[in-house]
Amino acid sequence: MKNIKRIASQTVICIPTYNEVNNIEPLVLKILNTYKEISILVIDDSSTDGTVETAKKLQDKFERVFLLSRGKKEGLGVAYKAGFKFALENNFNYIIQMDGDFSHNPVYIKNLLSELETSDMVIGSRFVKSGSIGNRNYKRNLLSSFSNIYSQFILRTSIKDLTGGFNAISSDSLRLIDFETIVSRGFMFQIELKYRCFLKALKISEIPIVFEKRRSGHSKMNRQIIAEAFILVLKLKKDPILKFKI
Secondary structure (H helix, E strand, C coil): CCCHHHHHHCEEEEEEECCCHHHHHHHHHHHHHHCCCCEEEEEECCCCCCHHHHHHHHHHHCCCEEEEECCCCCCHHHHHHHHHHHHHHCCCCEEEECCCCCCCCHHHHHHHHHHHCCCCEEEEECCCCCCEECCCCHHHHHHHHHHHHHHHHHHCCCCCCCCCCCEEEEHHHHHHCCHHHCCCCCCHHHHHHHHHHHHCCCCEEEEECEECCCCCCCCCCCHHHHHHHHHHHHHHHHCCCCCCCC
8 A cells, every 4th residue: 555645745736827826826835834745836828917927936935836837828638738747757656636726625635645545546526425516606506517417427437526627646547548649628628537547447536525616816617618518528428539629
């Protein structure tokens, strides 16, 4: 059995950002102060509000903070693939995905790492027992629930939180699913990533989390992204490797 402290020392948290200047510093400091071994990678897609400058100052101050500043905004999936590539190139064995707006509470990181002792991928799930969606807009809550039920039904998978973005995965698993060939760019990336793990029969666990309201700023979700994801789920079922262009 792996040692949790050793796992933590080999873990990097990938946090994609776009205009999160009010959230990124308190979030990074909270993680650093709570978890003494974990590293953090901020992946910024050309924020215009000072996020990248704030992240640069954090990188200069703390040796466990890294910054990947990208030239243009290309979507969540592209940012995560860049982050995963960085993690593997720098010999991190475990990767955590996490939003940069405090909707994912850092308190759950220890539970993700603990479960990762015996799993290939761990999902911070809103839809297992004791998991929930916190104080958010009723329509958004309903949409999140429906999109997961829809995706679960179409893809015939037992994964309950396919769309959630608070996940932990091993580097070996990322290599096995050939993550660099994932083509989904936005919201759909989380579904495609998990579905590939499911198809490879990796051991996937879900632990309960409360998904909280963002502290500051605005959600990047919009109707176009959601509509696109509903269509792409059907295409993903037909072609699991998504050879088509998005």
